[in-house]
Amino acid sequence: MTSERMLCPVCQVTFLLKEERVPGKRVVCPVCGAVLTLTEENGFWVLRRPKDMSPEEEIRARVENFAQLRGYHFNEMKEPLIEALLKKYERYGDFYCPCKIDNIPENVCPCLETRQGSVERNGRCHCGLFWK
Ligand SMILES: [Zn+2]
Numbered sequence: 001m002t003s004e005r006m007l008c009p010v011c012q013v014t015f016l017l018k019e020e021r022v023p024g025k026r027v028v029c030p031v032c033g034a035v036l037t038l039t040e041e042n043g044f045w046v047l048r049r050p051k052d053m054s055p056e057e058e059i060r061a062r063v064e065n066f067a068q069l070r071g072y073h074f075n076e077m078k079e080p081l082i083e084a085l086l087k088k089y090e091r092y093g094d095f096y097c098p099c100k101i102d103n104i105p106e107n108v109c110p111c112l113e114t115r116q117g118s119v120e121r122n123g124r125c126h127c128g129l130f131w132k
Contacts, residue, residue, distance in 0.1 A: 006047050010034035010062070010108060011115060021045050032110055033066030055089050056082075059109065062095075063129065066110045072119055072130040081129045085109055099127035 011032035084098030
């Protein structure tokens with residue numbers, strides 16, 4: 001049984017994966033909630049974004065997982081923000097925060113400030129997707 005640290009390709013944080021290594025297995029990043037697929041590449045185990053989920057399925061699963069991990073809630077702003085995240089994905093290739101101008105890795109939802117606890121400090125994330 002191996003338990004090395006694995007890199008999340010979404011939030012770029014490593015975490016300990018204690019589960020058995022099975023190709024194609026679904027893993028949820030405990031930091032950002034991203035749904036990932038365990039893949040063997042050149043003899044190494046890596047985590048990749050799921051190829052068998054639509055962008056909408058992927059971002060919905062990610063924000064639900066993240067809210068569940070942190071105990072956050074959603075309100076009526078959720079659906080318009082999911083739409084806005086999908087537009088960002090279509091235009092810029094990733095789920096960048098719809099309320100931020102810069103389409104940079106730190107702003108991929110859940111954005112870095114949210115992952116670092118802005119919801120605890122402010123009661124909500126910058127755009128109001130996640131609420132305490
Ligand atoms: Zn992650």
